[in-house]
Amino acid sequence: MNKWIILLTLLAFGFAGAAPRKVVLFEQATNASCGPCAASNPRVQQLISQNFGKIVGVRYHAWWPGTDPMYTHNTTDNRSRIQYYGVSGVPTYMIDGSNYGVPGSLDAMTTQMNERLSVPSPVALEAFYHYDPESDTVTVAVSLIAEEALIGENMVLHLALIERMVVFATPPGSNGESEFGDVMRRMYPSGEGLTIGSLDAGTELFYEYKARKHRDWNINDLAAVAFVQNNANKEIINAAISFPTIKVETSDPMVDLLELNNSYVKNYQLPNNYDDTVRVTLFIADLDLPQDWSVSFLENRSDELSLTILPGESAEAAIEIVTGNEAGTVTYKLFAKNEDDPHGYGNSLDYFGFMQSGDVLLVDNDGGANYQLYYTGALNAIHRAYTYVEHGNLKYISDNVRAENFKTVIWHVGWSSPVLTPADVEILTAYLQEGGSLLITGQDIGWDIFNNDGASNFQEAKDFYTNFLDAVYVRDASGINSYTGVPDDIIGDGIAFPLNGIYTKYPDELDSHSALSQPVFYFEGTERIGGLRLDAGFPTFHKAVYLGFSLEQISDPAIRQSIMARSLAFFDSLTLEFITGDINFDGVIEAADAAHILNSRAALENLHPYSAEVANVSADSTISALDAALILQYEAKIITELPYAFDAESYPAATSPLLHYKGFDGEKHIVEMQFNDSQNIFALEGRLEFSPALEYAGALWNGLAESSLASYGFAESAIHFAVAAPEIINLDELSLQVHFKMTEIREDSVSVSLKKLRLNEEASLDDAAHLNFVISSLENPGFPGAFELKALYPNPFNPMTTLTYVLPAVSDLTLQIYNLRGALVESKDWKNHPAGEFSYKWNAAGLPSGIYLIRLSNGHSVKSVKAILLK
Known part of the structure; x- marks a missing residue:
């Protein structure tokens, strides 16, 4: 009997709203007559038995190189999964769907497991197994809750019945093995699984299968393993096993820099999320430390501790590391053995403490x-x-x-x-x-x-x-x-x-x-x-x-x-000659040195401390795009020596930055950064931040003068840029055009903001410009339907405030600011101002306290707002 039920609540099985527990899936193609399989299986067994609950296994038995009764027991499902991975030789293992070939060292496989454990899963899984002796029937089931949206039309849910250890009196094949772990007995509904596709957050699925017990099965050692796989790339999204597994948690660091004659305590928690009491023995295993050091449980000053954990409760344990007079390192493995597991499996966490001595x-x-x-x-x-x-x-x-x-x-x-x-x-x-x-x-x-x-x-x-x-x-x-x-x-x-x-x-x-x-x-x-x-x-x-x-x-x-x-x-030894401005230490101060500074400001490269020591050519406290500009001036013979103290008071820099939406070319949305009313700018730098719904897809400088240098780079979810020139830059002709793609994140409107704009080496403007645009579909971006002047913020202000306005269409725009006597104190005109939502920063540092009237006209209507300047 099959049952497939979509539930609308998140109440069942007790993990609604919690972060899904991540379990890694180990799959292997093996054979009872394969010599290399026998050689590698002890390492595989050690990996699973010491990390049971972090990782679970399903092993498929192949039809070559020789006899294998576990293959003949279920030829269809074994063939299906082995062929799915394109396996051509045994042994071959897969961790979370990635084919790694022949099992290597335990360390290598542990690293691969830990890498996958660090990848969160959007779905929570729970697997179930039950045997009814009256009907001689085996039941396996899986519950899935999408805590977050599961995106992908090729998502498949698998349910496997495994026998945790199949034991033969004599080896059934030619490789000498008589014990075989995690043997796949059945795949439900088949080796191809059941396609579930994309799932909205909050969706819950339940699947159950009943079958007559086979005479070859040890009913006391069967378990169900459930996993979700993306057939597009074979990635396993999450896995679960029906047999209770121990979870060992800690918020303490598992790597420490230690000191002599000191004490360090590591606290561990072991939650029991099952319906039955769990009996656990903790061991301090694989201990390696200097002779006068000690490691023991605080509870009993021993290397072993027994715990009984009731359903829904959590046990705690603490280990103390005491260092002595001898320098060295300490390693141990906290192994939590499940005493109710007939095979002695358990979970573990590794600890490493080291003592630094010297600089070698x-x-x-x-x-x-x-x-x-x-x-x-x-x-x-x-x-x-x-x-x-x-x-x-x-x-x-x-x-x-x-x-x-x-x-x-x-x-x-x-x-x-x-x-x-x-x-x-x-x-x-x-x-x-x-x-x-x-x-x-x-x-x-x-x-x-x-x-x-x-x-x-x-x-x-x-x-x-x-x-x-x-x-x-x-x-x-x-x-x-x-x-x-x-x-x-x-x-x-x-x-x-x-x-x-x-x-x-x-x-x-x-x-x-x-x-x-x-x-x-x-x-x-x-x-x-x-x-x-x-x-x-x-x-x-x-x-x-x-x-x-x-x-x-x-x-x-x-x-x-x-x-x-x-x-x-x-x-x-240090043989370098430190010359101010010679960033690459080639003995010549040139444009290439300026380019290295700009690249560092645009997040394209990191300056080594040696380079940073000679990069501050303006002799102040920071490295900026202006330092690159001064190097260009030096190369052009405009200045004759470095370092050069730049006189910011003689060159007060100013500009009015603008972001506007340029359109959609069928693949990408285009946003352009422009500058108006610029004064005395030799260098500028900053970054563009954007909504998660946008994905950076490239950028291009336009109007860059031949003598100028510019860089841009993508880092930390932002586009960083830097520009420098030996002479004052005509920013009115310069623009940076940025291309964006839409991500799978859906937002009604998206934004791009100009942050940390720095002109020459003046103080940075945290929020220099802002753009919102509405995406009605991936192909048809839309704009607001009305001309609007929003309230100022802050208001009252001193000396700067931000005016936000909305244009429904491309328009000629005029901004006028009057004092209470009706005198015009500031005016700006924009021709063909693009549509969208924009911000304008008004700096009233040169005006007295008072009330000012701000008027904004698009040629068809006028909007106004009062601004209060308090000094």
């Missing part, structure tokens, strides 16, 4: 070989303080790997693989872009990145190798295992050594990519390169030393210490 970060990436002792020994011998972190724990402190925290990162690889993961590349790229320094050592770094069999053979790693090390991988195993330092080099001069036999010798031969990097070591008797150093200069100013060998391959500790000390001295 040593990352131990040697695969557990303990070769880091050669690096710590060298650092200790030269009395250089350092912070040590194992590579597996780097993910916890990735946000702390900043150039402002660590001047140098030492990336010790040894002879391990992978030398770099995608996450590593992301961390190191961001670090070096901030101007950090990297010492990277290992004999197979180039091979692992560029050889097709290498574990780091992906494009981002290749780009990092080329762009940030400025290196070329020539070949592996050069055949020469002794090195000579390059004469007169800051690192290599006078050093010579052979590689020892700590492991097989396969040192990489290198070359410089752009000739910016310099050789440090040659292979003995040749000029073939075995080590490089790089002083990158502008724009990153990062430095790197790349050695195609590792320190543990050098037997003489004095040589290890010399290489370490000289590398750090190279990083610590």
Whole structure:
């Protein structure tokens, strides 16, 4: 019997109005006769069993490479889901619909799970399973509530019946496995699921299916798994399982920068949202800490704590970390085991605490070989303080790997693989872009990145190798295992050594990519390169030393210490010549330097602190577009020296900015920013903010003089712009045309606002102009139907107020302001003023207190309002 019911209330199942609990779906294609499946399944099982409730699994059994009774049990549904993903080899796994291929390390899969957990779901799901022994019938059901709108015509609801652990007395296939987790038994209503399409917020769906129990099923170990999938891109929107899962929550940070001889408490909550009592045992697992540190539950000073959580209640637990006299790091996993789960599954949260010592970060990436002792020994011998972190724990402190925290990162690889993961590349790229320094050592770094069999053979790693090390991988195993330092080099001069036999010798031969990097070591008797150093200069100013060998391959500790000390001295040295206005440190002050300043003001690039130090050519407290203008003046010989103190009083800047709607070209809405009545402007900058219903689709400067420079960029949901010129800009001819597309967010009217407008280096205008326009449909924008002058705000005012007005059609517009004697104190005329809603800021700083009459005429009617100026 099938039932599909759309309910109009949000009362059922107790989660109406709450943020939907996000659960990640792990799917896998596997086979009982697949050897690689047997090798990877323990890692998969560990992922699910330690994170049960964050992630749930459904595993499909394939018809190859050999015998598999779990495939023959349900050939139709297994084929349907495996073919849906286009799987051509087993094992293959999918996390939330993304195909990741063969299961890799537990860390990699955990990272993929956590990335999906951070993506909120608009729908709340709850799955149900029940067995009726009288009728020998299995019932599975799912409830769905759209807490927010679910948009997409290809949304499909799936309901799977799984057996959580299928156990055979003897292996049923040829790979030696006899236990199989999360085995898919049935898909309801089929492997194709049920199309639900888009759902409005507040929609609730309920689906139920009943079927006769199959003789092969263990009724006490069955569960229902529900999930919503977007067939357009295979993304899983959310998932749920019928078996009660533990949820572990905390508002405390799970990464801490610790201090010696201190105490830190971490508080955890475990809510029970089910109808039954839940029994939980908490364990402090995988604990690693210095000898004189301690970690324990506050409740019993133990590493284990038992809890009983009644329905609808929440239990609490606290863990105390006590540091001692010894510097180091601490890691643990809080594992909440469900004592009512026959398989011992549970949920967990990881904690990492570290202690920063000095400005050197040593990352131990040697695969557990303990070769880091050669690096710590060298650092200790030269009395250089350092912070040590194992590579597996780097993910916890990735946000702390900043150039402002660590001047140098030492990336010790040894002879391990992978030398770099995608996450590593992301961390190191961001670090070096901030101007950090990297010492990277290992004999197979180039091979692992560029050889097709290498574990780091992906494009981002290749780009990092080329762009940030400025290196070329020539070949592996050069055949020469002794090195000579390059004469007169800051690192290599006078050093010579052979590689020892700590492991097989396969040192990489290198070359410089752009000739910016310099050789440090040659292979003995040749000029073939075995080590490089790089002083990158502008724009990153990062430095790197790349050695195609590792320190543990050098037997003489004095040589290890010399290489370490000289590398750090190279990083610590500063050879730049600081010339005011020379932003890119090429020894010449030119338009390119001005462009870098404008790009920074337009959110297109970040100025390194070195560049920022020479960018303030106006010798005040800020960097602005005016600094770019002064550089252009210097290049044009209008001024003869920098820094130059700009006299703002001699050049009082002013303009009347205007935003107006230019029309719809069939694809995009066009808004133009213009300026009227401009005076003494050499530079301006600001940003355009717009409604969420609008999506930025490009921009174009018009009327830009040949001697001027302009930039614009999109960042932080706004368009940032900056303009500079060596002479006063004719802003009346300059405009910025911005194109917008409509998003899926529906609004009756949308707005664009000009914010933080700064002329030269005067104070910014927070709200310089505003535009509203009405969208009656995506193709037909409409405008208000009446000429209207809205009330001033503020009123009374001092010295500035904003006048908002509405024009139903393009008109010639006149603004006149009179005092009580009838004298005209200000007047403005606009020809062909566009239709829409606009704002005009009136600055009455030069007028006395009193009552003023503001009149606005469009040629057909006159609107007026009184303004009270109080000083």
